[in-house]
Amino acid sequence: MKTAAISLPLLLLLSGCGGVQSALDAHGQTAILLKSLIIFVVATCFVVWIIVMLVLIWSLMRRRDGQAADDRSLHRRITIAVSGAVAATALIISGLTIASFYTTRGLDPARDPDMTIRVRAQQWWWQFIYEDADPAQSFHTANEIHIPVGKAVRVRLESSDVIHSFWVPSLAGKQDLIPGRENVLTLRAERPGVYRGQCAEFCGLQHSHMALFVIAEDEESYRQWASAQRKEGLQPREPEIVAGKALFMARQCAACHTIRGTEASGTTGPDLTHIGSRHTIAAGLLENTRGSLAAWIADPQTLKPGNNMPIVPLSADELRQISAYMDSLK
Amino acid sequence: MTTERRSSAATDVDLDDAELDRQLDRTWAGRTSFWGAIAAVDHKVIARRYIVTAFVFLILGGMLALAMRIQLAQPEARFINADRYNQIFTMHGSNMMFLFAVPVMEAMAVYLVPLMVGTRNIAFPRLNAFSYWVFLAGGILLWISFALDTAPDVGWFAYVPLSGPEYGSGKRADVWAQMITFTELSALAVAVEIVVTVLKQRAPGMSLDRIPLLVWSMLVMAFVVIMAMPAIMFESSTLIMDRLVGTQFYNPAEGGDVLLWQHLFWFFGHPEVYIIFLPAVGMVSTILPTFVQRPIFGYLPVVMALIATGVLAFGLWVHHMFVIGLPRLAESFFTASSMAIAIPAGVQIFCWLATLWAGRPIFKTPLLFVIGFIITFVIGGLTGVMVASVPFDAQVHDTYFVVAHFHYVLIGGAVFPLIAGIYYWFPKMTGRMMSERLGQWSFWLIFVGFNLTFFPMHILGLQGMPRRIYTYQPEMPWGGLNLFISLSAVILFSGFLVFFIDVARSWSAGRPAGQNPWNASTLEWAMNSPPPPYNFRRIPVVDARDPLWCGSDELPVASGLRTDRRELLISSVVEALPEARESSPRDSVWPFWAAIATSIMLIWSIFSPWAIVWGSIPIAITLIGWFWPKGIAEDES
Amino acid sequence: MKEQPVLDVSKLPLHGMGIASPAWWGTCTFMLIEGSAFGLAIAVYFYLMSLAPHWPPDVPPPDLFAGTCLTVLLLASVVPNVLVSRWAQQRKLGKVRIGLVVMSLCGIAPLALRIFEFPAQHVNWDESAYGSIVWTILGLHTVHIITDLIDTLVLACLMFTRHGDNTRRYGDVEDNALYWNFVVIAWLPLYACIYWVPRL
Helix, strand or coil: CCCHHHCHHHHHHHHCCCCECCCCCCCEHHHHHHHHHHHHHHHHHHHHHHHHHHHHHHHHHCCCCCCCCCCHHHHHHHHHHHHHHHHHHHHHHHHHHHHHHHHHHHCCCCCCCCEEEEEEEECCEEEEEECCCCHHHCEEEECEEEEECCCCEEEEEEECCCCEEECCCCCCCCEEECCCCCEEEEECECCCEEEEEECCCCCCCCHHHCEEEEEEECHHHHHHHHHHHHCCCCCCCCHHHHHHHHHHHHCCHHHHCECCCCCCECCCCCCCCCHHHCCEECCCCEECCHHHHHHHHHCHHHHCCCCCCCCCCCCHHHHHHHHHHHHHCC | CHHHHHHHCCECCCCCHHHHHHHHHHHHCCCCCHHHHHHCCCHHHHHHHHHHHHHHHHHHHHHHHHHHHHHHCCCCCCCCCHHHHHHHHHHHHHHHHHHHHHHHHHHHHHHHHHHHHCCCCCCCHHHHHHHHHHHHHHHHHHHHHHHCCCCCCCCCCCCCCCCCCCCCCCCHHHHHHHHHHHHHHHHHHHHHHHHHHHHHCCCCCCCHHHCCHHHHHHHHHHHHHHHHHHHHHHHHHHHHHHHHCCCCCCCHHHCCCHHHHHHHHHHHHHHHHHHHHHHHHHHHHHHHHHHHCCCCCCHHHHHHHHHHHHHHHHHCHHHHCCCCCCCHHHHHHHHHHHHHCHHHHHHHHHHHHHHHHHCCCCCCHHHHHHHHHHHHHHHHHHHHHHHCCHHHHHHHCCEHHHHHHHHHHHHHHHHHHHHHHHHHHHHHHHCECCCHHHHHHHHHHHHHHHHHHHHHHHHHHHCCCECCCCCCCCCCCCHHHHHHHHHHHHHHHHHHHHHHHHHHHHHHHCCECCCCCCCCCCHHHCCCCCCCCCCCCCCECCCCCCHHHCCCCEEEEEECCECCCCEEEEECCCCCCEEEEEECCCCCCHHHHHHHHHHHHHHHCCCCCCHHHHHHHHHHHHHHHHHCCCCCHHHCC | CEEEEEEECCCCCCCCCHHHCHHHHHHHHHHHHHHHHHHHHHHHHHHHHHHCCCCCCCCCCCCCHHHHHHHHHHHHHHHHHHHHHHHHHCCCHHHHHHHHHHHHHHHHHHHHHHHHHCHHHCCCCCCCHHHHHHHHHHHHHHHHHHHHHHHHHHHHHHHCCCCCCCHHHHHHHHHHHHHHHHHHHHHHHHHHHHHHHHHC
């Protein structure tokens, strides 16, 4: 996994929907700091446990000859040992508390972020809004964000239904998205790579299938990606895709999804303006291929039972046309 | 009036033991018919029912765990669908917390506290019977809803808005909320009984500094119940109101707040852990000295540690909410307070180690489970210190790391001592010993199976596996460990199976135990096994912390209690000086009817707010029947 | 084990009064439980208040008249209540009978006033979280009044039967009086909370 992060395309090729998702495989500024705290605390606790176990074994196994049960000096010695152990506990606890406190201070997102992304979590997908001072420059995406390596990205966390939790363990610790409140998290990837995250607060039926991907890339690649995302959805020319677009507008699809540059402007489902450019669909459930798009459109309720996308009755031809249209929206 | 009556009434003075036993038995024994069983108020009978029922719920909850392990053994398995899985993990948590752990610990208190403090029945025995029936009704409600595929699916914590009117469909969350009301009602009732029994019914001479440590732990637990449970009852009621009559407590659009739920829940939920844990450490502190044949080292520090744990329990609820976006000051405060709980825990562990060191261990099954407890609980305690740190918790919160942590605390820290306690007190409860050979088998299977099952979950959590997911995708690197965990769970289950087989066999065919098979020091071992309905032929008089280890064959007792009515001694709170001879209520079916009326009202109120009005009338009638004096000897004063 | 009688308890009374009575301790424990519940309700009130931009949100503060009358009435009822308790201690059956009848009336009167308290809040339970908590506090306290009223009525009936003249009953009367004091005292912070905090 670690070596894979070096070579982004290779990784995508090899692991399909995969990506790094581990607190121990840290590639973000915060996660690296947290990992060293984790190692320090676990090591300390491990030593404590070993000592307690050695004392336990000694207490159980030691030779006992001719020892008076109510010997006074013995009692005093035990008292001293127990008091010492309690004092040591207090010291260790204080040490860990201080280490914890300084780690928190090190995480302080006090300085100005380089950019801001707004997250609106929904049952069961992630809506990302790249904000810009110029509203025409802001754009939406779903379940997948790109960020430039080495830049502090402020993520504003909101929920539009129940409580979710935003967690990309290789980059940072988790933070809840709470209806009626806003939380903030700062991401800063130190190395390029694909970092997987998933919802960490139980949010209902498909809590298990609510993944997201953070793709950290060099600034130039990021800029290219962002400017591509700002463009309107491609106007199709191939007859199959043209038919697919017409169907999309005519059926229920457009009521829930937006494709900028068309009359489709629904907001309950993910923005599909550039769905073809994403690596996965249905919040990390399936790798994004024309086949999986068709499978998803044909029967979303079997692939991800309970999600909010209804089954739209389509003929085989219609299905092919719509999925071709989706696939073309790079 | 009193002097005149006393001369005519039968007392235990001048009776030989056999005749006294006969007369007491006539007064205290319940009838053996069906309605006699329904009407029973003997604390031992009620406690036995409680314990058996709670263990049935343990088995059912264990089945759910097994089902979850089958589902998680491989990625994208289709053994259980998402909806059922969410019901199952909700049921598993709610069942284990509310229908097993808390009730079984309180049941042990109901059985043991009156025996250990030297009295004949628990205070308010009818309330005790009532609490059992209410608890049973709550458990049945939850499991029937599961059988009907309408069980709660919102987690044992039922966070709003997922459980609220907008997202919680059907009556599922209401079933959860009302099950809470049932079980908390019964828990509160038992807590009241324990407090009054311990404070007012101790044997003469059992001053506060002579109370057995188990009784101390149960007293602290009862106070924690009293302070913590109102929060969850308030909460479950407001949830039902939000869902049924449209109050806006948890609706942010109308000035409510979803975090209010979490604050209330964990204000109860964290102390809940200590409600389970305190009785368990009380058991350890009672069992350990018996198997090293030496009094506990550091009685006073251990009592202080129990009380400190009970107090601190109310200062750390926010550590369950470390990722909600807290102000910095709150983070630091709750990190420090959560860490501080390690100190009273440490005090107890060091005192146990010192006791072991100074004594001569006898490696019988109860001691094995106590040693297993020390090993695993120290791990659970240390991972508890880890998650007490806000930044550490930011990575492991709501992952399998936390699942591992609290199973180490709840199984290692509470179920191990409980099983030790069952092996230890089974001879007293049934008059028969459990098998030492099967006991050793069950210990090793449970101990090894437990660690193999739960230790790898720490690693899974750090590897990024969240809790409460019904499946995971094949690309995630979790498949191998999950399969290993599922296989290890089989070892753990076989250990429990051996334990239950041992219980079933020994119940009918175990070796007779005699009064005091372990040569223990506390008062419950001073009478026959199983104890007679009146517990003590004569109330013991206590002049030491370990009354049965005073080197004498004779038990000092008090005489002068009546035999023609259920009578016990009331003593002062601190010194336990006798104050009065109080009557103890006779058997009655009214608590049963009151529980039925309460159950009807509570279940009805899931569907209609008017249930509170109309449903209260039968409750009032049954309560009047319950308390109306019958002009019998117990009513005399 | 052989038993060695070392203490004769036959001279002890057949029933303890006050702190020698388990019922008294039981009542206190229940008061502790319910006190916790009232405390929580107040905590929730202040929690919601801390989140709201205005308090009360978009409605005038509650009208004082009904609530204040009720408070005065409850406080006044403490006098006969303490007297009943004292008479019970002195085992004066006739006075206790009268006292319980008076106390029953003292339980009914606040209920009548309580009916006017709900509309005086100017908010319904389902309009806002403010309405919800205020109605819940009032409802919770009303339940306590009703519970104690029923207890008082049953005790009053009981004192007129052959079971009345019994130390145990006098103890019940005392415990009931203790509980009524609790219901009155618990109301004071609730009253301050509902009627005066919005005016601060």
